[in-house]
Amino acid sequence: MGNIVKISMKPVSYYSKLDELSLVRNLRDIPSVENVIYVDCGMEFEVDKAICDWNQFKDILSLFIRYEVDINQLKTIVPDEEVEAWFLAPERKWHKRLVASD
Numbered sequence: 001m002g003n004i005v006k007i008s009m010k011p012v013s014y015y016s017k018l019d020e021l022s023l024v025r026n027l028r029d030i031p032s033v034e035n036v037i038y039v040d041c042g043m044e045f046e047v048d049k050a051i052c053d054w055n056q057f058k059d060i061l062s063l064f065i066r067y068e069v070d071i072n073q074l075k076t077i078v079p080d081e082e083v084e085a086w087f088l089a090p091e092r093k094w095h096k097r098l099v100a101s102d
Contacts, residue, residue, distance in 0.1 A: 003050040004034075004075050007060075009069045010042030026063060034057045042069075047077045054083050061087070065094065072098060 014020040027036045027045055032052035036045040047060070057079055064071045071094055078084040088098065 003048055003060055004043065005047045005049055007047055007077070008039070008042065008044050009064065009067065010039065010056055010068050012042040012069060023063065023067065026059070029101055030056050030059050033060070040089055049079070052079050054079060057087075065096075070097075 004099060005071045010024075012020075012023070014023070023043065024036055027033050027043065031055075032048045037042060040053075052060075055076065057074070060077070061071065062073060063069075064074065074087070075098075078087055089095065
């Protein structure tokens with residue numbers, strides 16, 4: 001259980017019902033993502049850190065950026081030091097969003 005991290009995507013604004021279904025499908029297609037559920041104004045899911053790799057992390061990050069959800073909680077699922085350096089690098093377009101909430 002120590003490798004499982006609960007993640008919340010709230011609030012999420014969908015452009016249509018198909019957009020909402022697309023988010024659910026995309027989350028469920030990521031191998032390290034489990035137990036995707038609807039919650040008030042968004043989604044919750046679990047990430048198995050033991051199998052979350054670089055590509056899966058980028059897939060999750062891209063969904064958070066696409067749906068304009070706070071990305072700070074993704075710090076808890078960074079798979080390794082290389083990805084962490086990439087994610088936290090000051091030149092990343094999302095860096096100000098990370099620093100602003102620290």
